[in-house]
Amino acid sequence: MPATHDNAHAITGMIKRLNRPDYDRWASQIRHTGGCRQPIHLRGKVDHYDQATGKLLHRYTTRSEPDGVLRVPCKTRRATRCPACAETYRADTYHLIRAGLIGGKGVPETVTGHPTLFVTLTAPSFGAVHTRREHGGKVQPCHARRNATTCPHGRAMTCTERHHKDDPRLGEPLCPDCYDYTAASCSTPWPRCCGNASPTPYVATWPNSAACSSRSCAAT
Numbered sequence: 001m002p003a004t005h006d007n008a009h010a011i012t013g014m015i016k017r018l019n020r021p022d023y024d025r026w027a028s029q030i031r032h033t034g035g036c037r038q039p040i041h042l043r044g045k046v047d048h049y050d051q052a053t054g055k056l057l058h059r060y061t062t063r064s065e066p067d068g069v070l071r072v073p074c075k076t077r078r079a080t081r082c083p084a085c086a087e088t089y090r091a092d093t094y095h096l097i098r099a100g101l102i103g104g105k106g107v108p109e110t111v112t113g114h115p116t117l118f119v120t121l122t123a124p125s126f127g128a129v130h131t132r133r134e135h136g137g138k139v140q141p142c143h144a145r146r147n148a149t150t151c152p153h154g155r156a157m158t159c160t161e162r163h164h165k166d167d168p169r170l171g172e173p174l175c176p177d178c179y180d181y182t183a184a185s186c187s188t189p190w191p192r193c194c195g196n197a198s199p200t201p202y203v204a205t206w207p208n209s210a211a212c213s214s215r216s217c218a219a220t
Contacts, residue, residue, distance in 0.1 A: 026066040033073045035084035041069035080165055127179035128157055130169045139163070143174065153177040 017023060033039045045061040062070045079086040095105065101116065103109035133140040139162040148158035155175045163170055173179035 020066070022066040029066065029071045033071055034088060036071075036073040037082040037084065038074050038076075039071040040074055041067075041071060043069055078171070081171065124183075126181075126184040128174045129179075130159060130161075130163060130167070130172050130174065132163045132165060132167070132170055151175045151178050 017026065020026070030039075043062050045059065045063075047056060048058040049055065050057055062068055073085050073088075074082050075089065076082045076085050077089045099105040099107045100111065103111050128143060130142050132142070142159035142161050142163055143157070144160050145158040148156045150156055151174075153175055155178075157174055159174060
């Protein structure tokens with residue numbers, strides 16, 4: 001590897017990480033992200049209480065984790081942002097559709113006798129984001145607007161750039177202050193990475209269980 005300022009800084013960081021006493025736990029977190037390029041850093045706590053007595057049974061907090069965070073995969077579907085998570089999503093989608101058509105994975109084979117519909121449900125918009133579109137092989141302007149409106153924060157809701165496929169701004173909000181991060185985090189990937197956890201504290205109870213849990217999470 002050629003010696004440059006950037007990789008020298010990276011090598012120094014790796015040496016420091018290897019010598020930290022919490023390296024094994026950090027490495028375990030990294031393995032569980034499945035090679036995610038941009039893991040989500042969660043901060044918060046989980047308290048488990050006995051429903052009958054109110055006694056605290058168990059408490060988990062990210063304060064005891066390396067760097068004070070729990071790393072979970074981003075679960076993006078875009079290979080340009082995270083190839084590992086995109087491949088996981090692609091494979092999961094294939095098996096989900098296959099089971100719905102011919103059975104398997106808990107779906108009875110009698111499903112083959114049912115009518116088949118392929119329905120695409122579009123999630124609600126959480127705010128305008130930078131995007132990349134092509135028409136006739138040519139990249140189109142991101143958000144070209146002749147009479148672009150100005151958001152309450154003073155930003156013009158337009159972008160005339162023709163983004164490259166690896167542009168890090170792709171998927172980022174035109175106005176971070178207008179974007180509904182709370183709704184977006186509750187839609188994806190929160191239900192997958194935290195169960196029912198949401199950015200605000202809540203108490204969850206499960207049927208046939210003698211314990212309840214109070215969770216408080218935040219993503220960075």
